[in-house]
Amino acid sequence: MGSRIRDTVRFLFELFCEVSPGDHLREPYIIKKYPESYKNEGELKNIPKFTFPCQLENTFAQYYSFVLTSEDSKYTFCFCRFDPKSNTSLVLLSHLPWHDIFYKLLNCIANLINSPGKGELSSFLEACRIRPPMPGHTLKVTYNAGHSAFTCQCPDNKLPSIPENFNLTEYFSAMDSKCMAGLWAALLHERRVAIVATKPSRLSACVQAANTTLFPMSWQHIFIPILPKHLVDYLLAPMPFLIGVPRSVMEGVRMSEIGDVVILDVDENELRTPFNDLESLPSDLVTSLKKALNDKNALGDAVSRAFLRALVCLIGGYRDAIKIENGQLITFNPEAFVRTRKHMQPFLKKILQSQIFRQFIDERLDLLNSGRGFNDEFEVECNFYADKLNTGSGQKLKQQYRDWAKTVKKEGGAFFKTVKDKANPAVQSAVKTVRQGGKNMKSAVKGLKNKMPRTGSRPSSINTTDDSRFSCGSATPVSSDSSDSSPAHDPLPPREPAPTLPLDLLTEMEFLFASQKEKRRDSFPNSSQNSEVSLADKAKTLSPCLPPRLPERPQPPVRYPIILTRKLIDWSDAPTPPPRATPAVSNNAHFISNITKNDVKATSDFHTSTICFTEGNDKAKLKLTLSSNQKKVLQPTAPSPCNGTAPKPPASSVGRANHGGAKPRLAPRADLAPYKAKVQESCGSDSDLIKLDDSPTNLEDFDPLKCRDKNQKVEQIKATDSALLHEYGLDFSQFGLLDYSAGSSTRQEPTSNVPKGWTTFN
Amino acid sequence: MEDYKFLFKVVLVGNAGVGKTCLVRRFTQGLFPPGQGATIGVDFMIKTVEVDGEKVKLQIWDTAGQERFRSITQSYYRSAHALILVYDISCQPTFDCLPDWLREIEEYANNKVLRILVGNKTDREDREIPRHIGEDFAQRHGMYFLETSAKEAENVERLFMEIAVELMEQAKCKELPKYDGSLGPINGKTTSVGDSSCCLRS
Numbered sequence A: 001m002g003s004r005i006r007d008t009v010r011f012l013f014e015l016f017c018e019v020s021p022g023d024h025l026r027e028p029y030i031i032k033k034y035p036e037s038y039k040n041e042g043e044l045k046n047i048p049k050f051t052f053p054c055q056l057e058n059t060f061a062q063y064y065s066f067v068l069t070s071e072d073s074k075y076t077f078c079f080c081r082f083d084p085k086s087n088t089s090l091v092l093l094s095h096l097p098w099h100d101i102f103y104k105l106l107n108c109i110a111n112l113i114n115s116p117g118k119g120e121l122s123s124f125l126e127a128c129r130i131r132p133p134m135p136g137h138t139l140k141v142t143y144n145a146g147h148s149a150f151t152c153q154c155p156d157n158k159l160p161s162i163p164e165n166f167n168l169t170e171y172f173s174a175m176d177s178k179c180m181a182g183l184w185a186a187l188l189h190e191r192r193v194a195i196v197a198t199k200p201s202r203l204s205a206c207v208q209a210a211n212t213t214l215f216p217m218s219w220q221h222i223f224i225p226i227l228p229k230h231l232v233d234y235l236l237a238p239m240p241f242l243i244g245v246p247r248s249v250m251e252g253v254r255m256s257e258i259g260d261v262v263i264l265d266v267d268e269n270e271l272r273t274p275f276n277d278l279e280s281l282p283s284d285l286v287t288s289l290k291k292a293l294n295d296k297n298a299l300g301d302a303v304s305r306a307f308l309r310a311l312v313c314l315i316g317g318y319r320d321a322i323k324i325e326n327g328q329l330i331t332f333n334p335e336a337f338v339r340t341r342k343h344m345q346p347f348l349k350k351i352l353q354s355q356i357f358r359q360f361i362d363e364r365l366d367l368l369n370s371g372r373g374f375n376d377e378f379e380v381e382c383n384f385y386a387d388k389l390n391t392g393s394g395q396k397l398k399q400q401y402r403d404w405a406k407t408v409k410k411e412g413g414a415f416f417k418t419v420k421d422k423a424n425p426a427v428q429s430a431v432k433t434v435r436q437g438g439k440n441m442k443s444a445v446k447g448l449k450n451k452m453p454r455t456g457s458r459p460s461s462i463n464t465t466d467d468s469r470f471s472c473g474s475a476t477p478v479s480s481d482s483s484d485s486s487p488a489h490d491p492l493p494p495r496e497p498a499p500t501l502p503l504d505l506l507t508e509m510e511f512l513f514a515s516q517k518e519k520r521r522d523s524f525p526n527s528s529q530n531s532e533v534s535l536a537d538k539a540k541t542l543s544p545c546l547p548p549r550l551p552e553r554p555q556p557p558v559r560y561p562i563i564l565t566r567k568l569i570d571w572s573d574a575p576t577p578p579p580r581a582t583p584a585v586s587n588n589a590h591f592i593s594n595i596t597k598n599d600v601k602a603t604s605d606f607h608t609s610t611i612c613f614t615e616g617n618d619k620a621k622l623k624l625t626l627s628s629n630q631k632k633v634l635q636p637t638a639p640s641p642c643n644g645t646a647p648k649p650p651a652s653s654v655g656r657a658n659h660g661g662a663k664p665r666l667a668p669r670a671d672l673a674p675y676k677a678k679v680q681e682s683c684g685s686d687s688d689l690i691k692l693d694d695s696p697t698n699l700e701d702f703d704p705l706k707c708r709d710k711n712q713k714v715e716q717i718k719a720t721d722s723a724l725l726h727e728y729g730l731d732f733s734q735f736g737l738l739d740y741s742a743g744s745s746t747r748q749e750p751t752s753n754v755p756k757g758w759t760t761f762n
Numbered sequence B: 001m002e003d004y005k006f007l008f009k010v011v012l013v014g015n016a017g018v019g020k021t022c023l024v025r026r027f028t029q030g031l032f033p034p035g036q037g038a039t040i041g042v043d044f045m046i047k048t049v050e051v052d053g054e055k056v057k058l059q060i061w062d063t064a065g066q067e068r069f070r071s072i073t074q075s076y077y078r079s080a081h082a083l084i085l086v087y088d089i090s091c092q093p094t095f096d097c098l099p100d101w102l103r104e105i106e107e108y109a110n111n112k113v114l115r116i117l118v119g120n121k122t123d124r125e126d127r128e129i130p131r132h133i134g135e136d137f138a139q140r141h142g143m144y145f146l147e148t149s150a151k152e153a154e155n156v157e158r159l160f161m162e163i164a165v166e167l168m169e170q171a172k173c174k175e176l177p178k179y180d181g182s183l184g185p186i187n188g189k190t191t192s193v194g195d196s197s198c199c200l201r202s
Helices: A040-052 A099-113 A120-128 A168-176 A177-188 A198-210 A227-238 A283-294 A302-321 A332-337 A344-353 A355-369 A378-387 A393-411 A414-422 A423-437 A443-452 A459-474 A503-524 A535-542 A561-573 A585-603 A608-628 A631-637 A649-664 A686-692 A710-718 A724-725 A734-750 A754-759 B020-028 B092-096 B098-107 B131-140 B156-173
Strands: A016-022 A028-033 A064-067 A075-083 A088-094 A137-143 A149-154 A190-195 A220-224 A241-246 A262-265 A270-274 A677-681 B008-014 B043-051 B054-062 B082-090 B114-119 B144-147
Touching: A028 A040, A028 A088, A028 A120, A028 A724, A040 A064, A040 A075, A040 A088, A064 A099, A064 A220, A075 A099, A088 A099, A088 B054, A099 A149, A099 A168, A099 A503, A137 A270, A149 A332, A168 A302, A168 B054, A177 A198, A177 A262, A177 A270, A177 A283, A190 A198, A198 A241, A220 A227, A227 A241, A241 B020, A283 A302, A302 A344, A302 A355, A302 A378, A302 A393, A332 A344, A344 A355, A378 A677, A414 A443, A414 A503, A443 B144, A459 B114, A585 A724, A710 A754, B008 B020, B008 B156, B020 B043, B020 B114, B020 B156, B043 B156, B082 B098, B082 B156, B114 B156, B131 B144, B144 B156
Parallel strands: A190 A241, A190 A262, A220 A241, B008 B054, B008 B082, B082 B114, B114 B144
Antiparallel strands: A016 A028, A016 A088, A064 A075, A075 A088, A137 A149, A137 A677, A262 A270, B043 B054
């Protein structure tokens, strides 16, 4: 898979440091860092040079970011805040592309540094450097004796919007529509692209924003939001690149050596390109894109959506080129794809040769073939577009995929195994890892997820859960459909990838949820059947097709799983859980003890007070599940997973009850007392828990292509987006909206079937 | 920058662990800028060689992390002058992946980049891919072929020198090299570089 975001993100941020630009005698250097023990020498060596890629204007505070790419091609994001007063930059390193959140955090840190009580900084950092909040959760760290607080939430799956998204706002205000459209076209053609600006803040924002305009694709080649002087030779790279070049660095470049490069000069608002990329796109598409971008008052996601819709026009037809035949791998037919858009075939032929498109298709196929499916804003727009063209492709593909999945189900697990064997080396190795011992817990979870439904070892659940398991897989962040078909609106919706780097983030999120999922799968629904089975045993039972390697499994999972296991411990030890004596719980405890060992081994450096608080809440949620351990409790929650209104009251009350018990046991460290980092349970989180793993649904409900955000969608259509929709010639008042609402109401039915699914368990 | 008559860009691809980096390091022998592979995801090395009394600067791009691509598409090497596809002669899977690597390239006949297939690690005792298999594959796909050992420095120098010579010939036909894949055609040559000489055991 081509994800550039790491699968396992353990901390909100990896490193904080303060960097001095040095002087004529000394290169930029790190003044101080947290944690002191941070060891990645390669990063530490490079941070100063990237932080001060050139002389910074010494007048305003500046926010900018750069990206380091590791040898396995994963990104590390570095967020900087330059303070002219101190003439230093504060830098946060993270594996998460959460620009706006980290700029906010940098402000808090700057406040603390400038406040009298300087000793507070490291405890504040310690309180913040914890597991990133899961979707639907809020992380809150108070400081300054409780007078100030840093809060953050996992970014939702919405498209970047103005003015909330700093990068896009900066890009949009700096460039005119011609430049933005031209650059977008150049990126689609995978040119060698240099963006030049004087100010690093504007530079990095434009580079990042330019990448997000490619959603659902993302840049696959060399990606350097800010190029430091000493790396200027990278502009000679023969392969495509997207590089932000500070003006002073650009001045030292021999243009004759670079060759054919597309240059976007941000300061001059000028695009220089030797190619006719924009002209090669259909002119009506370009016209409407430019028209949308010309509205300088465009707020919200109008800009992102304009790019997205243009991409739907271009490549949305990929859905019609997906070949689904029962019992065979789902494939992509390039010829069929070229035929999908009659008036732009030359472009489609070209984009077939691009890595960004290839990667996009590969990822989509992987999601389909592994039974996970997908859904995002792009698919939503594709549906609209298909409706407009009346190709019915959305429905067709959905139906085909449903049939296909049913067949796969019937054939048992062998097919997915084949899928994996045929997959690319990366996937293969991931699967290998799963088989060999679950070193990568994420993959392990995925593997289990896929294996569980197809085994015959649990006859009592197989008939009903088969589909539901399948849907469980899909109910990961990738396509949290049923949640969206819930009637209520979710203020903090889905655990889907941020639109910028959708699949990547999603992978990470999926892990987060997968971990819970696995736990709950073991503890809850199957407990009555497999009450004495440990993880390893269960894996054996559940995946008969892969027996030989499984015995190795009990090796401790590394890194992220820690979080899971830690939680399990807490859950198992949770004080005074009211209805705890159910069989499920005891079984759960057994399972936990197996993992606990790993936990002990690996989590010694986990931060306590914050986690304790966090887990208190999670525990509460789990209690809800465990204690009730009955479909009755699940019933109200499952159908309205993101709603949260129904499930929440009980959850929070239980939560409160348990907090009292949990706290004394894991007493916060004294020095951390003022810094309570809490992960608040926000709306829908508890239902997330239930929905993701435990709500068995029919296959009907597993609709990877189903529109998400339906209610929102409908609203949008009614209101702000109507103008754009008219551009498509789409009059929703006549048919589109009607179809749409009809579709969504029918789609809700499966969700309401969820409780019925549950009855089969007992 | 120092004086040179020609600048050629060479890109290496192949599965992880086939020895791409070793190959380049062996050739450049430390004459490269400090490695940035770990921070940029791409590393390159420079070596200037002399061909027929003229200085030729070879810029060799070692693309760590390309393994994540199932195949590489044309845009990837559009501006490169030569593409070296590397496999490990002691590791069948790295050879089996070659069609994947080439899949996209093959579809489009107009691509003119010079392509070289390299079987690396001839120092290994446990050879799994006989030399003639690699040769056949190269012939079928219109590539040059050579077996090397980065460890023993065998054929490494020659590999890059052959590339420099070949590219210079092409460049002379077309004046100075242009960078966007506009090199002259390689006349459908399928000669394996290793054919003509006997320095390889097989």
